[in-house]
Amino acid sequence: MSDITVIGLGAMGSALARAQLKAGRSVTVWNRSPDKAGPLVADGATAAATAAEAVAASPITITCVKSHPQTTQILRNAANALPGKTIIELSTGSAAEAEELAEMIEGAGAEWMVGIINAYPHMIGDADTVLTVVGTEQQWAAHAPVIQALGGGSVHVGDQAGMLAALFAGLFTVRQGFMWGMIYGALACKKAGIGLQTFSDLVPISMGMMKPYYDYFAATAPTASYDDPPATMRTYAAALEDVLASFETLGARDDLPRLFVEMTHKGMAEGLEDKALTAVIDVLSRDG
Amino acid sequence: MSDITVIGLGAMGSALARAQLKAGRSVTVWNRSPDKAGPLVADGATAAATAAEAVAASPITITCVKSHPQTTQILRNAANALPGKTIIELSTGSAAEAEELAEMIEGAGAEWMVGIINAYPHMIGDADTVLTVVGTEQQWAAHAPVIQALGGGSVHVGDQAGMLAALFAGLFTVRQGFMWGMIYGALACKKAGIGLQTFSDLVPISMGMMKPYYDYFAATAPTASYDDPPATMRTYAAALEDVLASFETLGARDDLPRLFVEMTHKGMAEGLEDKALTAVIDVLSRDG
Structure with a gap:
């Protein structure tokens, strides 16, 4: 043995x-x-x-x-x-x-x-x-x-036994969200005549803000504590609308920022405009 | 003066x-x-x-x-x-x-x-x-x-003068991609009965892989050098299809992973299945 x-x-x-x-x-x-x-x-x-x-x-x-x-x-x-x-x-x-x-x-x-x-x-x-x-x-x-x-x-x-596939799906979606954020960001820059070398060189500025984004998520989502956030859903919606308008003005394919705007509006339609952005999790999880 | x-x-x-x-x-x-x-x-x-x-x-x-x-x-x-x-x-x-x-x-x-x-x-x-x-x-x-x-x-x-709005749109989309990756990841975990504290605690595993994802983007997108990537578009498509299937099985709202799958399939339909995933930038930028 x-x-x-x-x-x-x-x-x-x-x-x-x-x-x-x-x-x-x-x-x-x-x-x-x-x-x-x-x-x-x-x-x-x-x-x-x-x-x-x-x-x-x-x-x-x-x-x-x-x-x-x-x-x-x-x-x-x-x-x-x-x-x-x-x-x-x-x-x-x-x-x-x-x-x-x-x-x-x-x-x-x-x-x-x-x-x-x-x-x-x-x-x-x-x-x-x-x-x-x-x-x-x-x-x-x-x-x-x-x-x-x-x-x-x-x-x-x-x-x-099936939980790990869900966990993998969740964590892979985090990584792919970042990857497709870069891909769509590249589309906007390409249409604006900004070289992708310039864009790529600047992405680390956004990566420096990943930790605050994560901290915001971690401080709100696990305990569903969505009140008095440092930035409200309304603030994110306004910034996302500006971003979507930029994509439209540039004639850049905008599926990704459009999805973000639509989901944020869904949260606001439920009266959550003064809550943390992460409050949309509760709204979206009611859909199937 | x-x-x-x-x-x-x-x-x-x-x-x-x-x-x-x-x-x-x-x-x-x-x-x-x-x-x-x-x-x-x-x-x-x-x-x-x-x-x-x-x-x-x-x-x-x-x-x-x-x-x-x-x-x-x-x-x-x-x-x-x-x-x-x-x-x-x-x-x-x-x-x-x-x-x-x-x-x-x-x-x-x-x-x-x-x-x-x-x-x-x-x-x-x-x-x-x-x-x-x-x-x-x-x-x-x-x-x-x-x-x-x-x-x-x-x-x-x-x-x-207008370029900076495009650059802001691009960089904000990178950060929001990460944020909505966490939001949709949370949806999958919630439906699977995995506590969001557990999910949130594990997100840093994915954050540890942000740098390799960025390196992959930076090594391919600026110079449109899409040949012989460490992982092909086909590989990403297969992983994304698994992820989408997990969302579906769980009854979790799947707009975000579905968009990733659809855009990857769009690249593959153009014959780019052996190229880097970032080759989809060239395909998507032809759309308006």
Whole structure:
């Protein structure tokens, strides 16, 4: 028996196994192409001959392959070894795929946790690396040390397998909002005859204001405390209307600023003009 | 005679006048309510009795009042003093208002530059404070030292009075893209039962990736170098489709991710699927 099994020994899976060895745990490993196990065995891990043997070797198995469906397939073939075990799935996939995997594991008499690794392999084991994990409170209490050996800043976000797809969608939308803000900003500048080198050189001015924007969001959205903001929804609406007018005057495609104006007006139509801009979250979340 | 005149002595105008004094220039000041001049006179400035007298006192006048139309009004009343002078306008306004002001100044036989101050008053005079300025190349060559005394990182972006409204629209769209990314991200999390405190606490993970997103933009957009990107438009499209599917599954309002997907598909329909995502700028800029 060993303390932990790791299935999937790509760059990430190997980093996960190595972090567990470094944390002083005995580790069993398995990969579809067995040659990947060599360097880990040299570092003290034990190679299993089959996935079922790997799962049988430890109370906890970390899976890190291509996607949830591939994990489901591997564990179906190892179903006899599953009863009484805990699977910590760190592959990626949609909410539906995560739920299908969770159902299969429960059906086989095992427990599951599912996580997203918000890091590159070289960051595994760092104190500020974050894995976002779902599972029950009891599982988190029991297995947090194993997960924190992979990322010291790891957090438990809930107990529904599908939640991580929503969280990924939310965080990716933040990044894409910034990216498309640059793309549409470039459109306006292009139409005005401002070189994109000039615009690009100036974007860091706006990046310097990302932290205040985030602080404003963080101070209002989590507690729905929308009263007496430093800048009201009305103020943002006026600035956004000016921006939209600039896009129109320039003949620049304006879908993005138009959407911002329309959503802000939706909030104001509900009487929220003196509230924080973030109060629109409550309004928009009533739509489907 | 003095070296520089400053008209408008609010918090910002006073900071501008003080920065010129600190740079060793003699300064004449004027404000509609004259009591604002007191502290500056104590610091060595000369107070003018009227706006016309203020403009007459120096070859260069910096104006920093409420808005372009107010500057236009003040300068109309001082028109006799304008011939041969240079006005550096640092109030705010739309492209049309900037163009009206520029026309009036030219009509009165003076020259104009228009700028945006990307800073708070306490940052005036700092080496990394940025004023973005329009005016001719010759004017920039002649007056850059005066402007750099206000912000050491100041840049010349072109020669059309209306350009700054476009630049503001572009940079504000970048910030609002980030803000609405958080708002829509919050919607997805809310529908998934993930607390907005959890989401808000995790947003800094995405903020840590803003710099790579910016680097990608800066390495591609200014030179339209869209070949062999680290991630292709097809890759972004697939991730955005997953995100949109998550919003749909959750029953979360999806206007923003849907717009991103649609615009990415527009780029792919033009055969750009192996190019950088930023190649959509060229496609979208053909629309009006």
